[in-house]
Amino acid sequence: MLKTRFTEAFGVEHPIAQGGMQWVGKAPLVAAVANAGALGFVTALTQPTPEELAREIRRTRDLTDKPFGVNLTILPTINPPPYAEYRRAIIEGGVKIVETAGYKPKEHVDDFKAHGVKVIHKCTAVRHALSAERMGVDAISIDGFECAGHPGEDDIPGLILIPAAADKVTVPMLASGGFADGRGLVAALALGADGINMGTRFCVTQEAQIADSFKERMVANDERQTDLIFRTLHNSARVMKNRVSEEVVAIERAGAMKGGAKFEDVQHLVAGKRGVAAMERGDTDDGIWSAGMVQGLIHDVPTVKDLVDRIVAEAEAIIDERLGGLLARHARQAA
Numbered sequence: 518m519l520k521t522r523f524t525e526a527f528g529v530e531h532p533i534a535q536g537g538m539q540w541v542g543k544a545p546l547v548a549a550v551a552n553a554g555a556l557g558f559v560t561a562l563t564q565p566t567p568e569e570l571a572r573e574i575r576r577t578r579d580l581t582d583k584p585f586g587v588n589l590t591i592l593p594t595i596n597p598p599p600y601a602e603y604r605r606a607i608i609e610g611g612v613k614i615v616e617t618a619g620y621k622p623k624e625h626v627d628d629f630k631a632h633g634v635k636v637i638h639k640c641t642a643v644r645h646a647l648s649a650e651r652m653g654v655d656a657i658s659i660d661g662f663e664c665a666g667h668p669g670e671d672d673i674p675g676l677i678l679i680p681a682a683a684d685k686v687t688v689p690m691l692a693s694g695g696f697a698d699g700r701g702l703v704a705a706l707a708l709g710a711d712g713i714n715m716g717t718r719f720c721v722t723q724e725a726q727i728a729d730s731f732k733e734r735m736v737a738n739d740e741r742q743t744d745l746i747f748r749t750l751h752n753s754a755r756v757m758k759n760r761v762s763e764e765v766v767a768i769e770r771a772g773a774m775k776g777g778a779k780f781e782d783v784q785h786l787v788a789g790k791r792g793v794a795a796m797e798r799g800d801t802d803d804g805i806w807s808a809g810m811v812q813g814l815i816h817d818v819p820t821v822k823d824l825v826d827r828i829v830a831e832a833e834a835i836i837d838e839r840l841g842g843l844l845a846r847h848a849r850q851a852a
């Protein structure tokens with residue numbers, strides 16, 4: 518058992534979270550994560566309406582009696598979501614933990630806190646973590662440049678970002694971006710975090726409701742198979758490298774030489790609806806799909822329970838035997 522400020526504050530067995538993942542954070546995966554003793558999040562905006570989110574929350578609760586949360590992401594979208602209505606669905610659905618992610622979460626944090634909901638804010642910069650802490654969030658999830666999805670614009674990898682945040686953040690902190698195994702968990706704890714958040718790794722599990730071809734491609738990919746899109750639009754996103762991501766990067770590069778690409782130049786390629794339709798068809802090359810560099814550490818498609826058990830057992834063995842063994846060797850040499 519690895520007990521940390523995160524496991525204590527959120528009432529979970531293991532210091533592991535499955536944060537929001539657009540098109541992936543649905544009831545069966547979230548419940549499997551909860552039943553495995555980790556903390557899963559239903560992704561609010563994956564549900565087309567607040568009513569459907571309310572249904573998904575009920576569906577998750579039917580599958581687990583353990584704690585779980587809902588992710589609410591605040592980033593540019595093609596059609597602005599009715600955020601206040603999604604918040605109502607979360608609060609009235611009796612959800613007690615929310616992961617916010619993205620820009621200016623204050624109105625959301627205020628509303629959730631006023632209704633007794635604990636908030637973990639996911640962000641990609643120390644200054645944003647401190648600003649969220651001042652808003653009264655209960656925890657921070659600090660997301661390094663390795664991550665899938667939106668890494669921000671500072672390009673600071675976890676090896677620097679996590680301890681830099683740990684030096685200043687006082688509430689419990691999850692490390693996010695690049696985690697897939699027990700080695701990563703121990704490293705995160707050593708860097709000052711209280712646990713890890715994983716996205717891509719949980720995508721490649723049996724319970725994730727995505728096409729097998731996507732799981733197989735992420736297993737086959739190594740750590741180089743990502744592209745950064747939207748760099749020129751200041752909304753950078755790390756995605757699985759494929760035909761569409763390469764086309765988007767090429768359009769942005771060409772546009773940069775003519776005074777800057779516009780979102781309209783790539784909208785038809787990047788729309789989330791196109792990405793999810795391609796995923797449902799199993800076509801890994803016909804849309805944008807978020808995935809991190811951590812693909813290079815993913816070699817199988819386990820059940821969520823096997824994955825969580827394996828990570829915890831590996832972390833405990835590293836702490837107990839490998840790291841503890843180093844201390845013992847020093848003690849023997851000194852004697």
Ligand code: NAD
Nearest residue numbers: 539592593594595665666667750752780787788789790807
């Ligand atoms: P969408 O179809 O509305 O947009 C597709 C992508 O284009 C998103 O990444 C979005 O941020 C970006 N985008 C939209 N309008 C933009 C603009 N004017 N300028 C620059 N970029 C723009 O989004 P979706 O696929 O339905 O996803 C819903 C929400 O979830 C979005 O906010 C998206 O960013 C977020 N998301 C997050 C992650 C992640 O961080 N892991 C992954 C996928 C989606």
